[in-house]
Amino acid sequence: MPILEIDHLQKAYGETHILHDINISMEPGDFLVLVGPSGCGKSTLLNCIAGLEPITGGTIRIGGGDVTGVSPKDRDIAMVFQSYALYPTMSVARNITFGMQVRGVDKATQAAKLAEVARQLQIEPLLARKPGQLSGGQRQRVAMGRALVRDPKLFLFDEPLSNLDAKLRVSMRTEIKKLHQDLNASIVYVTHDQIEAMTLATKIVVMKGGVIQQIGTPAEIYNRPANMFVADFMGSPAMNLIPAQVRSEGGQTRIEIAREGAAPLVITDPVARELPSQIVLGVRPEDIHEATGSAHLPRLAQGAGGDVMIEIVEPAGADTFAVTHLGGKPVTARLRAESAVRARALFPLAFDLSKVSYFSPESGERLN
Numbered sequence: 021m022p023i024l025e026i027d028h029l030q031k032a033y034g035e036t037h038i039l040h041d042i043n044i045s046m047e048p049g050d051f052l053v054l055v056g057p058s059g060c061g062k063s064t065l066l067n068c069i070a071g072l073e074p075i076t077g078g079t080i081r082i083g084g085g086d087v088t089g090v091s092p093k094d095r096d097i098a099m100v101f102q103s104y105a106l107y108p109t110m111s112v113a114r115n116i117t118f119g120m121q122v123r124g125v126d127k128a129t130q131a132a133k134l135a136e137v138a139r140q141l142q143i144e145p146l147l148a149r150k151p152g153q154l155s156g157g158q159r160q161r162v163a164m165g166r167a168l169v170r171d172p173k174l175f176l177f178d179e180p181l182s183n184l185d186a187k188l189r190v191s192m193r194t195e196i197k198k199l200h201q202d203l204n205a206s207i208v209y210v211t212h213d214q215i216e217a218m219t220l221a222t223k224i225v226v227m228k229g230g231v232i233q234q235i236g237t238p239a240e241i242y243n244r245p246a247n248m249f250v251a252d253f254m255g256s257p258a259m260n261l262i263p264a265q266v267r268s269e270g271g272q273t274r275i276e277i278a279r280e281g282a283a284p285l286v287i288t289d290p291v292a293r294e295l296p297s298q299i300v301l302g303v304r305p306e307d308i309h310e311a312t313g314s315a316h317l318p319r320l321a322q323g324a325g326g327d328v329m330i331e332i333v334e335p336a337g338a339d340t341f342a343v344t345h346l347g348g349k350p351v352t353a354r355l356r357a358e359s360a361v362r363a364r365a366l367f368p369l370a371f372d373l374s375k376v377s378y379f380s381p382e383s384g385e386r387l388n
């Protein structure tokens with residue numbers, strides 16, 4: 021049975037529609053990440069799940085029970101906010117046990133739960149301190165501790181790492197992932213950071229303008245984006261989106277891409293595909309390879325590339341990024357660090373056609 025089922029959810033503020041026909045089904049133990057740009061409605065959706073915002077239409081079920089009209093405290097959820105929302109005058113220990121005290125949990129159980137989460141989160145030495153005496157990462161841990169002692173059906177996290185510096189964010193991300201694995205907890209997590217989404221989620225919901233664009237595993241979202249918005253939003257550097265023309269010939273698909281100062285680059289997809297004459301070809305930087313000595317790239321089809329003029333070369337330690345222009349757009353290839361690629365020179369590049377996406381230029385939807 022799904023731990024969370026959202027069915028045809030609508031949310032409006034007066035005449036302003038914020039969320040449109042949201043449908044989500046989440047299994048127990050899932051780490052479901054709601055991701056999208058600022059203003060896409062992900063926090064509003066989380067608040068609807070928590071019961072902090074009334075919904076305009078549809079239903080929400082948690083653990084099989086309809087909670088649509090149920091107050092937040094009766095939904096068996098625990099929420100961790102971006103602001104942590106700790107009580108400043110209470111010690112760390114009191115912050116964690118206070119909710120249990122209010123619910124009438126006996127003292128011995130409170131102490132046992134406190135000890136358990138303090139150990140899990142490695143905050144034992146901090147229990148007597150006040151929130152003002154903690155670092156951002158430590159406050160974050162206390163806020164999580166407060167959620168953990170509730171042992172709820174569902175954890176809700178609203179951008180919990182956004183107040184931390186970059187380095188701490190990465191280490192807290194690892195901790196949250198470990199916590200999820202250890203507890204097998206069901207988590208709904210909001211972030212605008214696509215890397216956080218990719219690294220944490222078992223399931224990603226990509227949103228834009230209050231509409232779900234795609235739901236899938238991180239691999240599905242990355243490898244088979246449903247449309248150009250998802251293709252562009254997920255992945256860094258972003259997927260290259262190259263306008264191209266298609267000619268079907270003899271059971272193959274010929275794709276022509278305009279190249280500056282030279283005849284179009286013609287690549288041949290060995291699969292016969294039903295494509296419109298104009299498409300946008302999506303290819304991730306790591307799926308564009310140096311075409312010379314491609315013996316180590318057996319999956320590269322014959323005729324999958326050609327010489328292109330390299331404009332900029334950016335060494336980045338483990339990789340080297342090479343930027344060219346194709347179809348009138350800048351195109352980035354992620355090459356090996358030891359690549360001989362040079363700026364302002366021709367260089368042979370080939371696309372891994374087993375990995376490319378084709379999109380409709382009009383609707384932006386995936387075609388293959």
Ligand SMILES: Nc1ncnc2c1ncn2[C@@H]1O[C@H](COP(=O)(O)OP(=O)(O)OP(=O)(O)O)[C@@H](O)[C@H]1O
Pocket residue numbers: 033036038056057058059060061062063064065212
């Ligand atoms: N009380 C409100 N009344 C009217 N509009 C609101 C209200 N609260 C939020 N909105 C609007 O709803 C939309 C979604 O907001 P929401 O905070 O859910 O976005 P978000 O994706 O979480 O963005 P962010 O990452 O910036 O927090 C925004 O356009 C926002 O202006």
